[in-house]
Amino acid sequence: GDSVTQMEGPVTLSEEAFLTINCTYTATGYPSLFWYVQYPGEGLQLLLKATKADDKGSNKGFEATYRKETTSFHLEKGSVQVSDSAVYFCALSDGNTGGFKTIFGAGTRLFVKA
Amino acid sequence: DAGITQSPRYKITETGRQVTLMCHQTWSHSYMFWYRQDLGHGLRLIYYSAAADITDKGEVPDGYVVSRSKTENFPLTLESATRSQTSVYFCASRRSGGANTGELFFGEGSRLTVL
Numbered sequence: 001g002d003s004v005t006q007m008e009g010p011v012t013l014s015e016e017a018f019l020t021i022n023c024t025y026t027a028t029g030y031p032s033l034f035w036y037v038q039y040p041g042e043g044l045q046l047l048l049k050a051t052k053a054d055d056k057g058s059n060k061g062f063e064a065t066y067r068k069e070t071t072s073f074h075l076e077k078g079s080v081q082v083s084d085s086a087v088y089f090c091a092l093s094d095g096n097t098g099g100f101k102t103i104f105g106a107g108t109r110l111f112v113k114a
Numbered sequence: 115d116a117g118i119t120q121s122p123r124y125k126i127t128e129t130g131r132q133v134t135l136m137c138h139q140t141w142s143h144s145y146m147f148w149y150r151q152d153l154g155h156g157l158r159l160i161y162y163s164a165a166a167d168i169t170d171k172g173e174v175p176d177g178y179v180v181s182r183s184k185t186e187n188f189p190l191t192l193e194s195a196t197r198s199q200t201s202v203y204f205c206a207s208r209r210s211g212g213a214n215t216g217e218l219f220f221g222e223g224s225r226l227t228v229l
Contacts, residue, residue: 032216043204043220044157051216089156093216101172102147102218106156 002027006090006105013080014113021075021108023064023090031092033057033066033073034102038087047075047088085112117141120205120221128229133192135224137205144210146188147172147218148180150201157204163188164210195228202226 007022025031032051036044048057053068062077073090090105118139127133137146144165149157159172161180169180177199179191192199202225206218 034216036218041222043222044206044218045220046217049216101159101162102216104149104157106154 002029002031002092002094002103004090004092004103004105006088006108008106009087009109010111011108012111012113015082016079017112019075019077019080019084019110021088021090021110023073023075023105025071025073025090025092027071027092027094029094031094033064034091034093035062035064035073035075036089036091036104038089038107040086044089080110080112082112082114085110118205118207118219118221120203120224122224123222124225126227126229127195129196130194133195133226135190135192135203135205135226137188137190137221139186139188139205139207139219141207141209141219142185143207143219144185145208146182147206147208148178148188148190149204149206150174151204151223152201160190160203192226195226197228200226200228 003026005024034049035047037047038044048059050057050066056065064073064075087107087109089107091102093102121136147162148160151157158174163169163182166185182188202223204223205221
């Protein structure tokens with residue numbers, strides 16, 4: 001079945017450091033890919049998405065490119081801030097099933113130190 | 115715009131008791147979902163609903179019951195709570211048809227502790 005694998009955390013960075021969180025997926029169809037962010041004590045919210053191969057999603061300085069050849073959707077940010085400390089989830093929604101179900105990775109906790 | 119609200123936000127109960135977690139959305143989204151979040155497992159789908167009176171099992175449905183008599187409400191009931199059901203529960207909704215972008219909209223979560 002479809003699945004999402006993302007790098008284990010926690011990831012600890014200093015402010016202004018470069019961030020990469022790896023995400024790979026397995027899917028039989030043509031999924032849409034998402035990154036969600038969860039701030040402490042809150043629900044998840046969409047950070048960015050990409051719906052087809054080679055699309056780049058971007059938001060709040062974060063970027064991720066849909067790489068079909070490597071089945072990856074790695075999250076990057078050039079200069080992290082303390083306010084970026086959160087848990088990040090990679091997810092896919094399978095278009096072949098009407099995008100009915102969303103499958104999440106285990107989440108990666110990011111700590112950014114001042 | 116109230117969005118999607120869950121109640122209670124925090125609940126402590128005892129093994130064997132029945133617990134109902136409420137979820138209410140104001141957008142009239144057709145699809146609604148219940149997930150549980152556990153360390154190391156990410157989010158796992160418990161039940162989902164495509165419309166009023168249409169529900170189906172997700173990945174981990176055992177021990178849970180749902181209903182959807184109205185589009186805006188999707189309660190989750192633990193009929194006889196067990197310690198393994200200690201978790202944070204998230205309700206989510208999604209648009210349907212041409213407005214669907216695949217994005218899920220989440221409530222703030224309900225933290226349940228079963229003693």
